[in-house]
Amino acid sequence: MADALLRPAAGAPLSAWLDRRRVRGLAALLLAVELALFAFLIAGTHGWIVPLERPTTTDFASFYAAGRLTADGSPALAYDQAAHLAAEEAATAPGIEYQFFNYPPVFLLLCRVFAAFPYLVAFVGFELITMAAYLWVARRALGDTSGMALLALAAFPIVLWNIGLGQNAFLTAALFGAATVLVDRRPVLAGLCFGALCYKPHLALLVPVALAASGRWRCFAAAAAAAAGLAATSVAAFGWGTWRAFFITAGASHEMYESGRILFTGFASVFGGVRLLGGSVALAYALQGVAAVAAGAVVAVAWRRAVPLPTRAAVLAAGALLASPVSLLYDLMLPALAACWLLRGDGTARLTPAEKIVLAGLFVLLLDPRRLAATLHLPVAPLAVVAVFAIAVRRLALELQPAAAIPRA
Numbered sequence: 001m002a003d004a005l006l007r008p009a010a011g012a013p014l015s016a017w018l019d020r021r022r023v024r025g026l027a028a029l030l031l032a033v034e035l036a037l038f039a040f041l042i043a044g045t046h047g048w049i050v051p052l053e054r055p056t057t058t059d060f061a062s063f064y065a066a067g068r069l070t071a072d073g074s075p076a077l078a079y080d081q082a083a084h085l086a087a088e089e090a091a092t093a094p095g096i097e098y099q100f101f102n103y104p105p106v107f108l109l110l111c112r113v114f115a116a117f118p119y120l121v122a123f124v125g126f127e128l129i130t131m132a133a134y135l136w137v138a139r140r141a142l143g144d145t146s147g148m149a150l151l152a153l154a155a156f157p158i159v160l161w162n163i164g165l166g167q168n169a170f171l172t173a174a175l176f177g178a179a180t181v182l183v184d185r186r187p188v189l190a191g192l193c194f195g196a197l198c199y200k201p202h203l204a205l206l207v208p209v210a211l212a213a214s215g216r217w218r219c220f221a222a223a224a225a226a227a228a229g230l231a232a233t234s235v236a237a238f239g240w241g242t243w244r245a246f247f248i249t250a251g252a253s254h255e256m257y258e259s260g261r262i263l264f265t266g267f268a269s270v271f272g273g274v275r276l277l278g279g280s281v282a283l284a285y286a287l288q289g290v291a292a293v294a295a296g297a298v299v300a301v302a303w304r305r306a307v308p309l310p311t312r313a314a315v316l317a318a319g320a321l322l323a324s325p326v327s328l329l330y331d332l333m334l335p336a337l338a339a340c341w342l343l344r345g346d347g348t349a350r351l352t353p354a355e356k357i358v359l360a361g362l363f364v365l366l367l368d369p370r371r372l373a374a375t376l377h378l379p380v381a382p383l384a385v386v387a388v389f390a391i392a393v394r395r396l397a398l399e400l401q402p403a404a405a406i407p408r409a
Contacts, residue, residue, distance in 0.1 A: 027148075030363065031155040037367075055093035058166025060123045062099035063107075064091050067115025067122075070108045075238040078108060079245035091119045102253045105234040105242045107199040127163050130170035134333065137177035141313065142340040153340075157366045162330040172200055173333035176320070179207075180313035180341070187219035194219070195226025202324045203331065205292070206299045210316050214303040257326055265373040266381070268332055271325040273379030288325045295319035298393055307399040314341035315396055318389040329369060329381055335388040342391060355391050362387070 065087035066078035077083035179193035264276035274284035317338035
């Protein structure tokens with residue numbers, strides 16, 4: 001990965017200095033710094049440095065509490081804030097800030113499994129298992145299974161952000177990545193992976209566009225069957241009442257995202273970026289709609305034309321996040337997957353030195369994107385998504401040119 005990331009044109013000063021050995025050292029240093037900061041944050045949020053006014057927790061408390069309520073025979077109560085908060089406090093500590101649960105009941109199938117274990121065991125197990133799955137898939141998208149590739153992938157700051165926030169972005173990226181790796185060779189299996197994303201359907205908005213544009217109807221059918229099967233299983237397991245409770249909760253959830261209850265500095269969407277800059281809700285939705293339509297059009301072109309898989313997959317992975325109005329910091333694992341495909345570069349087009357530097361620079365900018373966004377009053381995470389998508393679009397434009405017209409980087 002390091003050679004692909006930081007090998008500019010021959011003779012460039014950066015390439016002369018950033019050889020494989022130095023990149024390995026820089027990645028190791030970055031990971032060590034991140035782990036030190038992570039340990040400091042853990043100590044701070046647990047009151048080991050200074051006393052806290054109230055206990056803290058992570059988003060995983062929401063998943064675990066929903067799983068416990070499901071195990072106790074009351075899955076619909078996962079969408080009752082009072083009952084759900086009580087379950088969160090029972091799992092962690094009284095007085096924690098409430099962590100909402102807005103996932104469809106298909107996600108309760110997984111929450112129920114991990115709720116069978118003690119909270120800390122479930123938390124660590126969930127993050128480690130899903131992280132391992134993501135790293136396995138990402139290395140195959142990258143086309144580099146070396147230890148150095150693993151080190152570079154692990155050093156991406158959002159990896160530790162996802163763990164620290166107790167989120168499920170590793171699972172999302174692993175399923176999305178596996179589907180793109182398999183889509184040309186094993187379309188049915190790829191479709192099953194795409195369909196399993198139904199627990200976060202807003203991140204799969206462009207998948208039907210890609211599959212329909214490319215005529216991959218077996219994959220399309222498998223994805224639909226997987227989503228329908230998971231939904232039917234959840235109905236059989238939890239009843240229609242649970243779905244009814246979910247729809248009521250989901251119908252009101254937009255107020256939470258619009259209000260700033262979740263800080264706009266943590267958004268990775270165009271909607272959140274516009275709101276951070278002071279734009280109205282109406283303007284934010286309008287520009288988000290423009291971004292979604294544009295991303296969908298690019299995805300349709302990329303998948304309809306016979307361009308190499310790395311280009312198609314990168315456009316889809318980055319475009320998926322650009323199209324979603326509700327994407328947060330940890331969801332940047334999808335653009336990270338897109339970057340892996342871009343760095344693989346099996347097609348005739350190659351990344352320019354400037355594009356490689358941009359991708360490398362995102363490692364630094366995303367160390368603490370929320371604080372950076374608050375300090376600069378700039379939507380750092382949305383700009384990172386746009387940057388990766390723009391690089392993917394340029395790659396697509398080059399792939400669509402006649403071979404003789406494509407410049408060699």
